[in-house]
Amino acid sequence: MPKPYDAFYSSLTLSILPEPQKISEVPITCVFVHPTDAPSKDDVLCAGWNLTNACRDATRHAELVAVDRYLSGGVCSDEVSIVKSAETEGGEGGAGTNVAWNKAMSWECENYIRDRCLTEEEVLGKLGKRGKSGDLKNSTCYVTIEPCIQCAFALRRIGVARVVFGAKNERFGGCGSLIDCSKPEFCEDGRDGYKVDFIEDSNAVDVLRAFYGRENMSAPESKRRKKGGKEGEEEERESGGDD
Numbered sequence: 001m002p003k004p005y006d007a008f009y010s011s012l013t014l015s016i017l018p019e020p021q022k023i024s025e026v027p028i029t030c031v032f033v034h035p036t037d038a039p040s041k042d043d044v045l046c047a048g049w050n051l052t053n054a055c056r057d058a059t060r061h062a063e064l065v066a067v068d069r070y071l072s073g074g075v076c077s078d079e080v081s082i083v084k085s086a087e088t089e090g091g092e093g094g095a096g097t098n099v100a101w102n103k104a105m106s107w108e109c110e111n112y113i114r115d116r117c118l119t120e121e122e123v124l125g126k127l128g129k130r131g132k133s134g135d136l137k138n139s140t141c142y143v144t145i146e147p148c149i150q151c152a153f154a155l156r157r158i159g160v161a162r163v164v165f166g167a168k169n170e171r172f173g174g175c176g177s178l179i180d181c182s183k184p185e186f187c188e189d190g191r192d193g194y195k196v197d198f199i200e201d202s203n204a205v206d207v208l209r210a211f212y213g214r215e216n217m218s219a220p221e222s223k224r225r226k227k228g229g230k231e232g233e234e235e236e237r238e239s240g241g242d243d
Contacts, residue, residue: 004037005037006197009031009140009164010166012041013047017207020051021207024053025051025054026050026053027144027208027211028061028145029048029049029144030047030062030141030144031044031045032067032070032136033140034135034138034140046070047066048064048066048069049065061151062144063143063151067136067158137159140160141162144166144201145165145167145169145208146165146174146176146198147165148169148172152180153181156182156186159191165197166198166199166201176196
């Protein structure tokens with residue numbers, strides 16, 4: 001059931017949509033909060049946006065990037081492999097080819113990430129060690145688009161209390177559109193699952209539609225979208241890292 005403060009926290013996810021757009025990433029963003037009746041930006045525990053193209057890593061969806069940042073204090077894979085928008089041909093926010101993408105994941109970056117990988121036990125243990133006000137457990141995740149199955153199940157493992165999204169993910173949605181990872185009976189893991197609220201937001205849909213309306217320069221040549229072609233658009237969705 002929608003809450004009075006949902007509009008405020010959802011607006012925070014929209015306010016950071018320019019970040020993935022600067023680097024021609026899939027424009028999906030999220031924030032984790034412990035909601036209050038007097039909502040504030042100070043309630044945000046962490047925030048994230050898609051970095052699948054920049055990091056050459058299909059797991060770098062907004063929700064997992066946010067959790068990674070929370071656990072590492074901001075020092076995570078995106079911090080060492082992301083490239084600045086100024087290095088993008090066509091200027092800041094442009095849709096040109098990022099000339100540094102092919103070099104972004106050097107051996108040094110890969111080793112940096114590998115050395116700091118946590119086991120599942122370590123991750124789950126750290127999620128509740130910042131005091132009641134700072135735990136990701138029992139937090140609420142506000143995200144522009146319904147989490148994919150991968151992220152929806154990860155949110156279950158983390159122990160969030162609620163997920164709120166502004167647009168359904170008909171192809172990959174893990175919170176009801178395709179399957180529902182939030183239900184206690186989804187699997188026998190002893191978890192209670194989490195509540196889900198869909199609060200439609202046309203802004204999130206419009207931004208995503210605009211992104212898929214142009215050519216994805218990070219996709220292989222054979223998968224590049226043919227302007228005006230439905231088949232090409234479907235192919236770009238598959239290669240672009242849809243959340």
